Amino acid sequence: MFDIGVNLTSTQFAKDRKQVVSRSRDAGVTGFLITGTNALESQQARSLAQQHTGYCWSTAGVHPHHASEWSLETSSTLRRLAAQPEVVAIGECGLDFNRNLADHSQQEYAFDAQLALAAELQLPVFMHCREAHQRFMAVLKPWLDKLPPSVVHCFTGTRQELQECLDAGLSVGITGWVCDERRGLELRELLPMIPAEKLLLETDAPYLLPRDMYPRPPSRRNEPCFLPHILQQVAQWRGEDAVQLGQQVDANARRLFRLS
Numbered sequence: 001m002f003d004i005g006v007n008l009t010s011t012q013f014a015k016d017r018k019q020v021v022s023r024s025r026d027a028g029v030t031g032f033l034i035t036g037t038n039a040l041e042s043q044q045a046r047s048l049a050q051q052h053t054g055y056c057w058s059t060a061g062v063h064p065h066h067a068s069e070w071s072l073e074t075s076s077t078l079r080r081l082a083a084q085p086e087v088v089a090i091g092e093c094g095l096d097f098n099r100n101l102a103d104h105s106q107q108e109y110a111f112d113a114q115l116a117l118a119a120e121l122q123l124p125v126f127m128h129c130r131e132a133h134q135r136f137m138a139v140l141k142p143w144l145d146k147l148p149p150s151v152v153h154c155f156t157g158t159r160q161e162l163q164e165c166l167d168a169g170l171s172v173g174i175t176g177w178v179c180d181e182r183r184g185l186e187l188r189e190l191l192p193m194i195p196a197e198k199l200l201l202e203t204d205a206p207y208l209l210p211r212d213m214y215p216r217p218p219s220r221r222n223e224p225c226f227l228p229h230i231l232q233q234v235a236q237w238r239g240e241d242a243v244q245l246g247q248q249v250d251a252n253a254r255r256l257f258r259l260s
Helices: 017-026 039-050 064-069 072-082 104-121 133-143 159-167 185-193 224-238 242-256
Strands: 002-006 031-034 056-060 087-096 125-130 171-174 199-201
Touching: 002 199, 002 224, 002 242, 017 224, 031 039, 031 242, 039 056, 039 072, 039 087, 056 072, 064 087, 064 104, 072 087, 072 104, 087 104, 087 133, 104 125, 104 133, 125 133, 133 159, 159 171, 159 185, 185 224, 199 224, 199 242, 224 242
Parallel strands: 002 031, 031 056, 056 087, 087 125, 171 199
Antiparallel strands: none
């Protein structure tokens, strides 16, 4: 099983990043993608991936929360990073109209610019969409026939939104959000809609610790070593064998991100 979203650059991991990777290996996670969310963290993500060659890879992008930071210099930094073998996707990019940490116009501009970069470099896109589906699809659709297969990560939308993402050919990343008895019940019901070859799993660590884990980690910090719990739950709710599903999502991630 492969974890497509780990925020290993987070300060929550400052004291034990190597141990986090070791625990991930010990738990049976076959590899993971380190998320870049702005120019600096994308550089840090690439450096961390370089320390764990063949097990960790990274993305290079600007999260919608940081859209106001977009500039020609940022674009040049991402382009330079994308030439490195550890960097396998553009992102995390997209739209977030929930927290609105950047103006909607800034978010859309930065998202469109990163889609253009991904199309030019023929790299998959690691995308974020929260409470912005209509505008997200409006910005994305003109690029769909120019982009390689890509993923909307940490999907938390509605049935109709999921179907539109699948109709657009996107893969779908599922996190421990689905394990939340308060917020994840609707998403849980949608799991069987996702074709096996389009499903990806992720922790989004250190965020979104699955609420149904018992005992819960004392730190309340999520880690990639908890991906097996998410896998078990998703397999149960999809009515599938967890071992086979783990092999499937691993193959899906390696195909999408072109990993050796």
